[in-house]
Amino acid sequence: EIVLTQSPATLSLSPGERATLSCRASQTISSYVAWYQQKPGQAPRLLIYDASNRATGIPARFSGSGSGTDFTLTISSLEPEDFAVYYCQQRSNWPRTFGQGTKVEIK
Amino acid sequence: QLQLQESGPGLVKPSETLSLTCTVSGGPISSVSYYWGWVRQPPGKGLEWMGSIHSRGYTYDNPSLKSRVTLSVDTSKNQFSLKLYSVTAADTAVYYCALGGGFRGWFDPWGQGTLVTVSS
Numbered sequence: 001e002i003v004l005t006q007s008p009a010t011l012s013l014s015p016g017e018r019a020t021l022s023c024r025a026s027q028t029i030s031s032y033v034a035w036y037q038q039k040p041g042q043a044p045r046l047l048i049y050d051a052s053n054r055a056t057g058i059p060a061r062f063s064g065s066g067s068g069t070d071f072t073l074t075i076s077s078l079e080p081e082d083f084a085v086y087y088c089q090q091r092s093n094w095p096r097t098f099g100q101g102t103k104v105e106i107k
Numbered sequence: 108q109l110q111l112q113e114s115g116p117g118l119v120k121p122s123e124t125l126s127l128t129c130t131v132s133g134g135p136i137s138s139v140s141y142y143w144g145w146v147r148q149p150p151g152k153g154l155e156w157m158g159s160i161h162s163r164g165y166t167y168d169n170p171s172l173k174s175r176v177t178l179s180v181d182t183s184k185n186q187f188s189l190k191l192y193s194v195t196a197a198d199t200a201v202y203y204c205a206l207g208g209g210f211r212g213w214f215d216p217w218g219q220g221t222l223v224t225v226s227s
Contacts, residue, residue: 001170001171032212034212034213034214036154036214042219043203043205043217043218043219043220044146044154044203044214044217045215045217046213046214046215046216049212049213049215050213055215087153087154089154089156089213089214090212091211091212091213094167095156095167095168095169095170095171096144096156096159096169096208096212097156098153098154098155098156099153100153101153101154
């Protein structure tokens with residue numbers, strides 16, 4: 001099973017600041033990473049697939065990068081609605097696995 | 108635009124079977140050559156993929172669930188279903204159905220989720 005480790009666990013930032021979230025895989029997974037945003041009481045929402053492709057309707061301030069074992073989700077300038085928990089997920093192997101999440105909170 | 112909705116009991120007794128159904132609207136479940144999946148989230152914790160099924164019945168499941176999972180699909184009702192056997196309190200979670208988990212791999216869209224509590 002591929003383990004995804006996200007860091008940091010919590011990111012405290014102010015609106016307008018840049019957020020950089022990390023996801024590290026226990027083995028190489030090419031570019032097969034997706035990123036999701038989850039707000040309290042809501043289902044996750046797909047943001048990025050295959051490391052760098054924005055899903056339909058996702059604002060351009062969200063971007064993804066990386067390949068191999070190290071991946072990054074960047075939010076260029078935080079909007080109030082971006083404060084949430086973010087998960088990475090791999091599709092390189094079965095079982096599909098998720099990281100433990102990074103919470104982006106208002107500083 | 109596809110929409111998914113979970114349904115099933117919100118309370119299950121320990122050692123019994125958890126049964127959930129996901130109803131798909133906005134298009135035939137067999138119209139896309141993708142897999143339909145289940146993901147769960149214990150209260151306050153992260154996401155766990157449970158398994159995914161193709162409209163033709165091919166399945167992938169998570170070995171961590173130790174063969175306690177059965178997935179099925181009913182194309183006539185545009186639904187797919189999850190059964191989780193021999194549940195314990197550790198199976199208390201919000202259960203989501205979603206399009207994905209097969210070869211495409213990612214999950215989109217998702218149902219709103221349904222909380223299932225395992226308790227006597």
